[in-house]
Amino acid sequence: MPSEKQIVETFEKIAADIPGFIAASLVDLDSGMTLGLKSTRPEFDLAAASAYNSEMVKQKLKIMKSLNLKTTLEDMLLTLGDQIHLIKMVTPTTFLYLAADRASTNLAIVRSAVNKNTSVLV
Amino acid sequence: MATLDRKGDAVVVRIVYDGPPTAGKTTSLRALAERLGQGQVITPEESGGRTVYFDWMEYTGGRFEGRQIRCQIVSVPGQRVLAPRRNLLLESADAVVFVADTSRSGMAESRAHLDQLVRRLATQPGLPVGIVLQANKRDLPDAEPIEPLRRSHGLAVVESVAATGEGTREAFVFAVRLALDRVREQLRLGQLQPIDPREESASELLAQMHALPLDHGAWELWPTQTEAPLNPTGSPPRLPDTSVPGGWIWPAINGRILLQEAGLGLLGAPRELTPDEWVADTAQGWRFHSSAEGLFLDGEAGRAALIRWAQLHASLTPWLSPGRCIALCETGDGRYRLWQVVRTETSLWKRLTETLQTRNAEHISAHFSEAATLCTRAAQRWAQAPWDLPCTLETVGAIDGAASFVSLMPEPDRVRPAQPADRRARLWQQLRALVNAEFGELHFLRDAAG
Numbered sequence: 162m163p164s165e166k167q168i169v170e171t172f173e174k175i176a177a178d179i180p181g182f183i184a185a186s187l188v189d190l191d192s193g194m195t196l197g198l199k200s201t202r203p204e205f206d207l208a209a210a211s212a213y214n215s216e217m218v219k220q221k222l223k224i225m226k227s228l229n230l231k232t233t234l235e236d237m238l239l240t241l242g243d244q245i246h247l248i249k250m251v252t253p254t255t256f257l258y259l260a261a262d263r264a265s266t267n268l269a270i271v272r273s274a275v276n277k278n279t280s281v282l283v
Numbered sequence: 284m285a286t287l288d289r290k291g292d293a294v295v296v297r298i299v300y301d302g303p304p305t306a307g308k309t310t311s312l313r314a315l316a317e318r319l320g321q322g323q324v325i326t327p328e329e330s331g332g333r334t335v336y337f338d339w340m341e342y343t344g345g346r347f348e349g350r351q352i353r354c355q356i357v358s359v360p361g362q363r364v365l366a367p368r369r370n371l372l373l374e375s376a377d378a379v380v381f382v383a384d385t386s387r388s389g390m391a392e393s394r395a396h397l398d399q400l401v402r403r404l405a406t407q408p409g410l411p412v413g414i415v416l417q418a419n420k421r422d423l424p425d426a427e428p429i430e431p432l433r434r435s436h437g438l439a440v441v442e443s444v445a446a447t448g449e450g451t452r453e454a455f456v457f458a459v460r461l462a463l464d465r466v467r468e469q470l471r472l473g474q475l476q477p478i479d480p481r482e483e484s485a486s487e488l489l490a491q492m493h494a495l496p497l498d499h500g501a502w503e504l505w506p507t508q509t510e511a512p513l514n515p516t517g518s519p520p521r522l523p524d525t526s527v528p529g530g531w532i533w534p535a536i537n538g539r540i541l542l543q544e545a546g547l548g549l550l551g552a553p554r555e556l557t558p559d560e561w562v563a564d565t566a567q568g569w570r571f572h573s574s575a576e577g578l579f580l581d582g583e584a585g586r587a588a589l590i591r592w593a594q595l596h597a598s599l600t601p602w603l604s605p606g607r608c609i610a611l612c613e614t615g616d617g618r619y620r621l622w623q624v625v626r627t628e629t630s631l632w633k634r635l636t637e638t639l640q641t642r643n644a645e646h647i648s649a650h651f652s653e654a655a656t657l658c659t660r661a662a663q664r665w666a667q668a669p670w671d672l673p674c675t676l677e678t679v680g681a682i683d684g685a686a687s688f689v690s691l692m693p694e695p696d697r698v699r700p701a702q703p704a705d706r707r708a709r710l711w712q713q714l715r716a717l718v719n720a721e722f723g724e725l726h727f728l729r730d731a732a733g
Contacts, residue, residue, distance in 0.1 A: 162441075162453060164449060164450065164453070165318075165448075165449065165450070165452050165453065166449060189345075189456050189459075189460065191460050191463055192345040192346075192347065192352060192456060192459045192460055192463055193344070193345035193346040193347070193352070194344055194345040194352075194455075194456045194459055195344075195452075195456075196452060196453060196456055197452070208344050209344075212344060212345045212346040212351075213346060215345070215346055216346050216349070
């Protein structure tokens with residue numbers, strides 16, 4: 162598992178690559194607790210968002226199991242009115258959650274920046 | 284054990300931080316509080332920078348089965364003499380973070396403490412409790428390799444530097460995962476109970492700890508007279524002796540005789556165990572003990588307390604080891620102190636751990652078999668006592684073949700009326716753990732259980 166310091170350093174690199182970066186966290190899937198985080202907006206409750214997102218990921222995995230899908234969940238892209246949220250599975254027990262401002266960036270940039278920098282989080 | 288807070292719609296788990304003294308438990312909690320950015324660490328009392336009862340913080344975060352997770356994060360006092368307080372916390376843990384001092388000077392004690400923790404947790408009834416090993420002080424130049432620790436019990440290891448907070452969050456989240464595994468099992472077995480949040484607070488925990496005696500088996504391991512006391516408050520108090528006035532000692536006549544015997548061969552001046560709590564030992568195996576609550580500004584208040592305590596002792600005489608008296612005496616600085624003086628008797632715990640060290644299978648088998656019988660008798664006897672006496676391997680001993688309470692008596696305001704409890708189960712769990720930890724399941728215990 163990466164150290165918290167490595168996690169934060171990785172998020173700083175991702176933030177540098179994404180215009181409009183808002184926040185990112187590495188989340189433990191089972192508990193929904195954050196292993197490391199970075200946020201540019203204090204009002205964005207990253208811990209709560211991470212926790213609820215863990216439930217969303219678990220539900221998705223349950224759906225996949227009930228459909229007997231023999232594949233893995235790679236990521237989930239969510240487009241909100243003014244934000245983009247990306248949930249990317251890093252290991253079977255952790256995922257990266259990232260939020261960015263939709264007006265400043267796009268899905269391709271977000272995905273590219275995350276994929277480029279997450280190997281260290283494994 | 285985890286509980287359900289229906290009002291707050293949360294699952295409540297307790298993560299206990301254990302480890303030898305000065306390994307970094309309190310530092311870890313404080314660093315964690317800063318990182319999690321929620322709540323503060325409450326320390327009811329500390330002495331010389333060391334935890335006397337516990338450190339406590341609460342953190343609510345994460346989600347489990349549609350509910351919030353509320354974590355009570357508690358660290359134990361590390362000093363051996365405070366072991367009963369530590370044990371109370373371990374009994375309530377859903378997961379344990381073992382903070383090891385991995386410096387060259389701390390590694391041996393960390394290993395021994397971890398071995399003891401694993402054995403201890405194995406004795407506890409109920410679902411198994413997971414352990415995360417937080418290998419602390421990794422920044423020190425003489426930090427030892429942690430592979431032997433990792434291999435010794437097959438635990439997950441997180442390296443940390445608690446002074447900077449590094450590694451503390453990872454260890455905590457890992458422990459929460461372990462706790463949730465336990466909660467899942469509780470749910471499956473229908474054991475997850477709702478509870479009033481007020482019953483699980485730092486102040487309630489403190490009240491429970493106040494009722495506990497200390498581990499007198501640890502006194503032999505205490506620093507020698509030449510070391511500085513925990514919390515120097517000036518001269519040590521005067522010990523009671525045969526010059527104590529009439530009416531200030533119980534039992535009235537035999538007490539004075541006991542004091543004469545007890546006062547011979549003192550091993551140095553009284554030592555301050557915790558703030559205002561004093562102890563002195565003699566070569567003949569007597570112990571003088573006075574708690575912080577045993578200090579009075581006037582003699583009449585002290586005498587009233589002595590009378591209450593004497594009544595308690597008198598009502599419990601059939602259960603107590605002989606060789607006890609209580610006495611009030613002037614401290615030498617205008618105040619009065621209530622002492623209990625107890626002749627040391629070997630507890631079951633001490634006897635059995637010494638037997639294990641002999642590695643003699645025949646002795647071990649015989650002593651454990653006797654201990655099993657004594658435990659059953661102790662449980663039956665304690666059930667008949669009018670007051671609740673702690674019933675553990677540390678407080679039970681054999682006096683003339685009978686199970687007796689050999690520890691220090693709790694102070695009068697900490698003794699409660701007898702409660703129904705499965706004392707036998709608890710004692711047997713402790714016995715089994717000692718046996719299983721060393722040798723695996725032995726036939727004599729199964730047969731004796733009948």
